[in-house]
Structures are given as C-alpha cells and as structure tokens.
Amino acid sequence: MRLFAASLLIGIALAACSRGGEQQNQVAAKSAGGGAAAVAGVTPMAQRVAVLAILNKRNGIVRNVALHPGQSARWKDITVRLRACEATAPWEPEKLTGAFVQVDVQRPDRKWARVFSGWLYKESPSLNVVEHPVYDVWPKSCEMTYPTGPVAPAPVASSKASSAPKSAGPSGTGAAIPPPVEVAPSTPPPSAADNNAT
Numbered sequence: 001m002r003l004f005a006a007s008l009l010i011g012i013a014l015a016a017c018s019r020g021g022e023q024q025n026q027v028a029a030k031s032a033g034g035g036a037a038a039v040a041g042v043t044p045m046a047q048r049v050a051v052l053a054i055l056n057k058r059n060g061i062v063r064n065v066a067l068h069p070g071q072s073a074r075w076k077d078i079t080v081r082l083r084a085c086e087a088t089a090p091w092e093p094e095k096l097t098g099a100f101v102q103v104d105v106q107r108p109d110r111k112w113a114r115v116f117s118g119w120l121y122k123e124s125p126s127l128n129v130v131e132h133p134v135y136d137v138w139p140k141s142c143e144m145t146y147p148t149g150p151v152a153p154a155p156v157a158s159s160k161a162s163s164a165p166k167s168a169g170p171s172g173t174g175a176a177i178p179p180p181v182e183v184a185p186s187t188p189p190p191s192a193a194d195n196n197a198t
Contacts, residue, residue: 041147045069049143050085050099054078055136064140077106078135085142097122099139103130 046069054063054075065073065080072081084100103116116130122139130137 041145043144045084048085050082051140052080052082052099052101053138053140054080057134057136079104079112080137085139085144087142087144089146095123097139097142099142101137101139103132103135103137105132105135
C-alpha cells in the first residue's frame with residue numbers, strides 16, 4: 001500500500017511539473033483520494049526542504065542551495081528550480097532520495113535555455129544526469145517526515161552465504177565429524193639413487 005501511495009505521489013508530482021499548474025495539482029490530488037500527502041504525519045510537498053549541490057566545472061566550486069518545491073536559485077548564468085523532492089520512508093529496505101529539478105542556463109546570446117528537466121537521485125547519480133559542459137547538479141537531501149511505521153529492517157549480512165543446512169561441529173548437537181587420520185606409508189619412498197641405478 002505504501003509503495004503504491006509513494007508511486008502515486010511521484011506521478012502526481014510529475015504531472016504537476018509537466019503542466020506547471022497549481023490548480024491541476026490540486027485536482028489530481030483530489031481525484032486520487034488525497035494520495036500519500038493526506039496521510040497523517042507525512043510532510044506536505046510545500047513544506048519539504050531539499051539541499052541541491054551545484055558544481056561549476058570550470059573552477060571546481062560547489063554551491064549548496066536549500067530550496068522548497070516551487071523555489072529557484074540563480075548563480076551566475078545558471079538557474080536551478082526545484083519542483084518536488086521525495087525520500088523513502090525509514091522502514092523501507094532501499095533508501096532513495098530524489099528531486100525533480102529543472103536547470104536553465106544562459107546562452108552567449110543572453111537567452112535562457114533549459115538543459116535539464118527530470119528526477120535526480122542521490123544514491124544513483126548515473127540514473128539521470130545533467131549533461132552540461134560547465135555545470136552539474138545533484139540532490140544531497142530531502143527533509144521530510146513520515147508517520148511512525150515498522151522498525152527499519154536489519155541489513156543483510158552477505159548474499160554469498162549458502163542456504164544449505166549447516167553441520168554441527170564437535171560442540172554442536174549434530175553428528176560430530178571425526179578429525180582426519182594420518183596414515184604412515186608402509187614402504188619408504190624411492191630415493192634418487194634407486195631411480196638412477198640402471
């Protein structure tokens with residue numbers, strides 16, 4: 001149910017971003033029965049805070065910007081607009097932090113051009129990248145709350161472990177495995193002199 005609600009919320013956010021209308025966002029939320037935002041304890045989209053990092057590849061300077069959905073930040077000839085941000089619930093096994101970002105860059109002719117519009121993920125930066133020769137943008141966090149839920153699952157120890165039943169050793173309750181026995185040779189091994197005496 002929670003996975004369905006989260007994907008419904010992401011779909012609503014994408015629909016709102018592509019259409020750009022606040023009124024259409026409200027209509028979509030009402031038709032979906034309120035979505036995940038109506039669940040008590042989940043932070044409404046307008047109150048979430050995302051921290052985005054903007055890298056200028058020319059000089060290596062990184063600027064961190066905290067934005068609410070709907071806000072934008074301009075730095076020199078780049079404008080970054082945050083449309084939505086999401087983070088998986090603490091009890092989910094896979095942790096993901098994503099932000100729907102639009103990046104506009106001023107061209108040499110002083111006109112603005114959109115170079116990116118889509119979801120960026122902190123844990124999977126190669127999934128969707130801002131392809132620009134000067135700037136790079138990535139999400140660092142999305143601050144939001146969730147209602148209390150189940151306890152987070154324990155991390156998996158190793159996927160290399162065998163699922164075969166284990167045999168008990170000398171201190172176990174299963175059949176004990178006898179230690180290996182060394183057998184003494186009955187005849188001595190031939191020497192090099194015996195091999196060369198022909």
